[in-house]
Amino acid sequence: MKSLWTRLCGLLCAAFLAVAFLAAAPAHAVEQALIDAAKKEGKVVWYVSLVENQLARPLAAAFEKKYPGIQVQIVPGTATDLVIKLLGETKAGQIRGDVHHGGSSVWPLAKAGAIEKYMPEAAKAYPPELKDPNGLWVADALYYLVAAVNTELVPAGSEPKTYQDLLDPKWKGKIAWTTQMTQGGAAGFIGTVLQAMGQEKGMAFLKQLAAQKLVNVPSNQRVVLDQVIAGEYPLALATFNYHSDISAAKGAPVKWLKLEPVTGTLDTAFLLKGPNPNAGKLFLEFILSEDGQKVVANAGYLPAHPAVQAKVAAQKPEGGNYKALLLSPELVESDLQKWISVYNELFK
């Protein structure tokens, strides 16, 4: 009997090993097959709205080092430029990009049929709110949009601490924000307020805020922050929190504020129906892997991978101990036009 047990155990072990081997081998084989196929293609074309010198090139270089023989060809541009380009390419039936990085470009591109659905292996480590269940997109970087003050013009202690504080008459005509109609600009601020306070209370608050005569700056978040640093305006809304930290480290009189909930947005990476699908998949896997996300963190950006720390831990909600409200691509797709019309009605 004992021998039977032993044999049974042996059999089980063998079976387990076989299963384990069978399970492990294909996974390994797929990856090797992918690498081989990618090397055969030899290059991957990356449409990217990241700043080229700061992050796009370092990421490409790290990938080329890990997979020699596959070249990353960077095509830079703003999110708007790249969408225009890709919509044109899709219409002509010749998509030239393999991988795309951009914030709000997912839905227009998905509707046009430019995206190849693909759920990267690396995305398994990501929480559900940072990826699309159908493999349309995965977040590769996070952003938190915050208020910021000029510390020379606004003495410590007198800066606003809640959204309600923004209604103090002393801020009348002194609050600047970007007119960018994206989730990262004025529209995103309006969206955050409406989500957090609810439609009715949110609109009441926004009407009062509009009476403060906000200054619309027709430029990006960084330029608005620069104007705060230069002293043009004491207070700005919807600026990137890490920008304030970078400038403050150089001695600029600026500080970012945690008006809760802070607006959270994400950049997305996804596969296009491009000419190099295998190299595209491999590169996408790399961007989302821990290695790739470390490059993101080293460039000063906030990595999406839950296991990768930001360079300044306090910039992420967990490290900085603040509440954030994530404006997901789905929410942006369904509500952005509504936020824009609120802006046009109250603030323009």
Added chain:
Amino acid sequence: MTALPLGDQAIAYRRPLGERLAASLPAIIVSIVIGLIVLPPVAVLIRTSLLSDDGAQWTLAHYATLFSDPRLYVSAWNSVTFSALAMLLSLLNGGIVAWLVERTNVPFKPLAYLSAIISLGTPYIIYVSAWLYILGRAGPLNASYRALTGETGLLFNVYSIPGMVLIEGVLWSPLVFLLLSATFRRSNADMEEAARMSGASVFATVTRISLRLAMPAIAGLGIFVFIRNLEAFDVPVLIGTPSKISLLTTDIYQSMTQVPPQLGHASAFSMLMMVIVAVLLHFYGRISKKAERYASITGKGFRPRPFDLGKGRWLGAALIVLNALLVLVLPLLAILYNSLTPFVRAMNLAGLSNLTLDHYRAVFAQAHYVELALNTVIVAASAATVAVALTAIAAWMSVRRWPYSGLIDQLTSVPLVFPGIVLGVAMIEMALNAPIPVYGTLWVIGMAFVIRYLPYGMRYSHAGIIQVHRELEDAAGISGATRPTILRRVLLPLISPSLIAGWLFIFLIGAKELSIAVLLAGYNAKTISVAMFDQWTNGAGGEVSAMGVIWTCVMTIFSSALYWVTRQRTDMASAK
């Protein structure tokens, strides 16, 4: 219309068909070539303006939105005021300096050229932001006003129509200067001499002879700058938005910067602009019909003698220095300051004690910038050459009223109203459907530049040719020269100052063009402005300023060298 333009009165009989065809063919060919360049983007524009934003159905909604805007009339009024005032400022500033430099004995002449060339070489984004920085609330002007008077308010609010006019006017002064200086160099000496021998003062001679002779060129230029101002986005948006001053282009800007951009709205607006431009050009056509009356380069010696301003010289010199301050020194100082401070900060003593070369180091650390710079020079120079060559011939036919040349001027002016992004979209579509693989290469960017700058080339060529009396060409024709020979041996040498000025202008503004270059950039096909824009959105304002300073230096050296060489040669040619 059926006769050859040469000696048409003398010929009474009807020419055979072959001969008539030969006479009309050149203008028809040129019209077709220009049409092929200019009209495809127009077709894309019309289609975009009539398609719904998802591209699914035909609609007039974009036009409806355009006209239903309750603020349309206010915006239109603001736009017209802004465009007219800024045009006047450019004409006055650029025109007076051009006249002083070309026709009088004031000192500091090279300074005026230097100002024009350097300021044209400076990228817009940093040029306009430099002005905003100087005149802004925290800028040196208002800060010193507060420090001196103890007030808390502003001496000058730049976020206003006067602020807009000032900056736009200064921005386009170099265009006026370069164009009018070419015109004034060739103004008629005979009539001026006659006036002065009859005892007219310098002032009377200028207002009653010189100005009137230059009138068609000035009027054409005025209409041109007016249209340019009307369709300008950057200055009205950057300056108007913070104080909620709305111009016609303000909304368009917002619709173009959304993701995805709402191009229908912008296209409908461009169509409206095209109609306005057609009307304005019609009136311009009526002025220039009488062009021959104004021609000042005739068969007789035309070398004009400079006016002696006497003590007025120093007033003139002061004007040139003031112009240099406005167009060049102040903005450049601000840019230089921003490139040397570690972060954007108010201009004060504390800032001066903390300067750094970090931004310059960062720029020089990027080896691929050299490649981008080379790309830029190649694209801008080729585009300028093609545009000037094409418009020189086109303007010749148009001014001399060759048979069937009626449409040429209108056609070349069409691209003036394309917003950069709309032209970019059209180019993407055309390049993708082209039989040869040009998409994503420098060729497409070059082609887009040719289209975009055709109107500018036309203005320069047109103004040059309108001054040359046809008797010179007729004389050559009677002596047996063919038309190509006339063009090469008679006309081109005479109008070369205009053409060189035009080339330089297109080269310099092409080299810093942003919206098209960024949109059409491909791997291996990037220009320096793509890199600048990239750094700009990143907020590396200091680094962009450093790049701007370096770029301005490179452009200045390059174009000054070119200008002096060619100028010397044309001087020798015309002194003979």
